[in-house]
Amino acid sequence: MVLMDVMMPEPDGDTATAWIRKMPEYRDLPIIAVTAEAMKADREISLASGATDYVTKPVDASRLLHLIARYLG
Template sequence: MNKKILIVDDDPRNIFALKLTLKSRGYQIASTTMASEAIEMLKKDKHFDVVLMDMMMPELDGYEAIRIIRNTPSISGIPVIAVTAQAMPEDRQKCLDVGAQDYISKPIDVDQLINAIEKL
């Protein structure tokens, strides 16, 4: 079954590149540049298999968005992969601590990303 992925990133270029890569692998893709909109999309559509969440965004950042997802019963079980340019070991732990299932640093290694998606 092809997984349905929600990409959340405030940079449309990142969304564009990820969409192309993931669609070519057969995934269904939806996207938004705002975390608050992502949360609403998840509440409306229960068929997302995974969320790729950029951690550094204006307004609502990825850390707070993951906290909200984890604390909202109807969407709390949706796996989230943190995607961030912050690549220090403590950044990875910080992402996992707020409830991300996995962590991918930018620039994104496509094979690493696919592996992370497929093991969920």
């Protein structure tokens, strides 16, 4: 599992997620985008780049743990 910071400097998290998704061995790797941005369009961009899910900062710990359990089984 990857917790991807969307607001990384270079490349940003959405670009890094797209690069990861291009590698066949990581096609099913859960990637949760984490960002301080809370705009609906930002969520859509992250999901379109290949993120499995999306959480905003400040992170709700119980929601994050729920997502981790959901994607890791």
